[in-house]
Each structure stands twice: as C-alpha cells, then as structure tokens.
Amino acid sequence: xxxLHTMVRVRDLDASLRFYCEGLGLKEMRRTDVPEGKYTLxxxxxxxxxxxxxxxxxxxxxxEDYGSARNFGHLAFRVNDIYAVCEHLQSMGYTINRPPRDGxxxxxxxxxxxxxxxxxxxxxxxxxxxxxxxNVGRW
Numbered sequence: 001x002x003x004l005h006t007m008v009r010v011r012d013l014d015a016s017l018r019f020y021c022e023g024l025g026l027k028e029m030r031r032t033d034v035p036e037g038k039y040t041l042x043x044x045x046x047x048x049x050x051x052x053x054x055x056x057x058x059x060x061x062x063x064e065d066y067g068s069a070r071n072f073g074h075l076a077f078r079v080n081d082i083y084a085v086c087e088h089l090q091s092m093g094y095t096i097n098r099p100p101r102d103g104x105x106x107x108x109x110x111x112x113x114x115x116x117x118x119x120x121x122x123x124x125x126x127x128x129x130x131x132x133x134x135n136v137g138r139w
Contacts, residue, residue, distance in 0.1 A: 002051075003051075003052060004053065005043065005052070005053035005054060005055045006053075006054055006055065006075065007054075007055040007056075007057055008054060008055070008056055008057070008072070008075075008110075008112065008114055009057050009058075009059070009064075009066050009112070010056045010057065010058050010110075010111070010112045011066065011111070011112055012111060012112075013040060013042065013056065013058040015111040016056055016058075016110060016111055016112060017042065017056070018092070018111075019092075019094065019110050019111055020044050020054065020056070020110070021044065022092065023088065023089050023092050023094060024077065024085070024089075024116070025046070025047070026044040026045060026046055026054065027044065027045060027046075027047060027050075028042060028043070028044055029043045029044060029045050029050065029053060030042075030043050031043070038059060038060040038061065039057060039058060039059045039060060040057075040058045040060070041055055041056070041057055041058075042055070042056040042058070043055050043056075044056065046077065054075065066112065066113075068113055068138075072114060072115075073115070074107070074114070074115035074116060074117045074139075075114060075115070075116050075117070076116075076117040076118075076119060077116065077117070077118055077119070078119050078120075078121050079118050079119065079120060079121065080121055081120075081124070082100045082103065082104070082105075082106055082118055082119075082120040082124060083100060083103075083124065083127060083130065085106075085118055086099065086100055086106050086108075086118070086130070089108055094108055094109075095108065095109070095136055095137065096108055096133070096136070097109060097115075097135060097136050097137050097138065097139035098135050098139050099130045099133035099134075099135070100118070100120070100124075100130050101126060101130055101131050101132075101133065102123075102126060103120060103123050103124035103125055103126050103127065103130075104119065104120045104123050104124070105117065105118070105119055105120070106118045107139035108139070109137075109138075109139060115139045
C-alpha cells in the first residue's frame with residue numbers, strides 16, 4: 001500500500017493557495033479544472049516529500065457550509081525552524097492558535113479552518129515571545 005493524498009475542500013482557492021504555498025512553502029504539483037463538474041483540483045506537496053500530497057478541492061460557486069473542520073483532525077508538517085515558520089505565518093496575518101512555547105509544537109488554522117500542526121525537527125530552546133503567548137481559539 002502507498003499513501004497518496006489527503007483531500008481538503010476549500011472555499012477560496014486563492015486564499016488557500018496563499019496559506020499552503022506562500023505560508024507553509026508547499027509547491028503546486030498539478031491542477032485539473034473540470035468544467036462539467038464545476039470544480040478544480042490542486043495537488044500540493046512539500047519539496048522534500050513530493051509523494052505525499054494535499055488535494056485542494058474547490059467547487060465553483062458552491063455555498064455549501066463545510067463547518068468548522070474539527071471533524072477532520074489535522075495535517076502535520078515537520079519544520080527546520082518552528083519559530084521562523086510561525087513568525088512568517090504571523091507576518092502574513094495568520095493566528096498561531098497554539099504557539100511553540102516548548103520549541104517543538106505549534107498549531108495554526110488554514111483559511112478553511114483546517115488545523116495544521118507544525119513539529120520542530122528535534123527541539124529548540126524555549127524562546128520569547130512564544131514562551132509567554134497564550135493559546136488562541138481552537139486548533
């Protein structure tokens with residue numbers, strides 16, 4: 001058996017691509033527009049693990065409420081510098097819901113409320129302002 005991808009429905013494709021590509025550094029691997037079905041599929045992957053993809057599914061003109069996405073769980077990414085990734089995401093306007101107080105783990109949510117866990121490769125020493133930051137909202 002081989003893992004292929006995880007599908008996430010998105011409300012705003014541009015906002016989601018900004019989060020996953022500009023924020024997290026994933027790369028668009030391929031895209032398929034299906035006019036007869038009124039949807040677009042965009043497959044993303046991290047540079048160091050292109051075989052594990054996230055499939056963003058955008059349904060054109062859909063008003064469907066996808067809910068809070070809490071039933072999904074979360075996506076997880078190992079990062080080289082959790083503080084730098086969190087600072088970058090914050091600078092883009094994203095809320096770090098669970099700051100990396102321990103130098104190892106943080107959570108942020110995508111524009112479609114999908115929880116994304118960031119895990120430091122190894123551990124970094126605790127660092128301000130992260131050590132003193134409270135949790136915000138849900139993740």
